[in-house]
Amino acid sequence: MCFENIHNLCKENGIMIHALPISGYFNHGLFNYSLKFFMRLAVFNDYEFLSCKLLQVGVDNNCNTYIEHEKILRHLDDLEGAYEYLDSSKSMDLKYPHTSGGCGFNIVVAFKKTTNKPFSFPLDRPMFKYKTRETLKFFLKDKADSINSVAIFGSKVAASHIREFLESCGIEILCYIDDYNTGSINGIDIVSRDKFIQDYKDKCDFIFKGPLQRGEIDVGVEVIESKWAWFY
Template sequence: MGMSWSWIKQAEEVGIFSQGGGRILDIGSSNLYSITAADARHFVQRFNGSPQSNLDEFAARMERGSGYDPVRGGLNEAFVGELFEEAGFGYDAVDIADGYKTTIIDFNKEQMPKKMTGAYDVVINCGTTEHILNQLNSFRNIHDAAKVGGYICHQLPAIGFLDHGYFCYTGRFFFDLAGYNDYEIVGFWFDGGVGQESVYSSVNSYSKYFPVLKTVIERGNTEEREKRLSGLGIPTVSINIFYRKKSDKPFMGTVETSTSVGNIPATITKGYETSGSPSEQSDAELMRKFFNEDFYMLNNPAAGDYPAGAIQHFIDVGWKIDADPTPGFSTLGYLEANTDVAETGMNPFLHYIRHGIQEGRGWSKPRDS
């Protein structure tokens, strides 16, 4: 993952960094590319009125470490988090590997930890989610990390990148994502258009593992169709979109129906017309057997105005503020007594119903009670 100085400048022009001192979450600990010492120094001074005394030395190190060659790639000796922190921003990263100020989280399986939920003014995804199989969970985690009024910024592959990751993205996907989640689009552009990649890039890479792919390569040298395809030079193009998160509604996935011929049953469409994803709706049905709505409404009057009802309020909001779903269950006490559950970011009451009862788990009296 990496973030170029030109991209940071464009983000600044859109107004993403207009509030100095905010908190930034980097989805994947990003290296910094192609910044000059002068640009590093000026960026820091724009946002930090009291930079460190050795700012010139810092700026020179950023220039050296961010060197990038179109053929050999980057030196990877400067992190974008260093630049943001020097400019007075708070910075965190999440990744599956160690990196600068990085919390290890597997977006294929894990939810955003509670302490990182709704905590960030800017969430940046520069070339990370295309490497993750679980797209639904990835974009839900990104949504959950952003504050209401905060920005979500994506720079991801659109065309080419044929042996780079798992996915390329379309404008349709990002525009639908904005519509379903009530995001304001504050910036959008394509970038790139260079490169001459082969459609057989990944075939060549994997042919030593799957012998049948060698015959595909051989056909590329003899058969007319394959020769024509192998001669194509595919450019690499990235898609850039910046959202502003307008409300605290829970993340909603998208459903793409443009090629659907028959009628789509209500069992499918219902999950996209109400608050919460289909998986969260099934969670609500499970909780209904245990949830004490009168107790919850008495202690959380704001739930009365929640369009999807009290149970969904607890799923989306309540447990994150340590609200209790019944008189006999302590949300905070369960998390304090079961730190492994707290680390997963899973709803504690749902964990208790699905696993804790069978495992004989209990809860402590909360420390602040």
């Protein structure tokens, strides 16, 4: 209800700023927030992401007061990197309640409200089911405008996620590129690199690569590597 009220009170093109605990603070307040929550909040409400930072909060042993200092870790286009940091040995003290010398993180997010549509509560589902061209811009910024026809490197599970994601954004899938598999998937041909260069290269804006796809592909077309954050 708090986030809906903020949405309703903000004018179109107005700015909303949220600053909340994301790690540590185990006995502070009734809710814990996540990077995923704010990404979902933006996608479901067509917010423009202006800024997302994590602020490290430490405890001064002498006066036992919180001292905040800015520490930029990652933007939300690299969710895996941010989670990896928070789960690493560098931040082990974040996993335990505040004690003298302990620390935590606040998340500070700035959104721009781009429409006056009613508030849409974020849901924790695979996000590709809700994708539109505007959602693609959330991940790829201005590059999204030049994506119309693409190929997918690989033809396994991650490739099927990318296909559903892109098709829901109105993107044409020309083919899958795979040196070890043949045939077709959902009517889309699986071709070798040589066949791609011969028949598809001139029609292809970008090649999309799955997050688990190993190997490199160099066929004269820019490769975009997808992130698991696109699907979860």
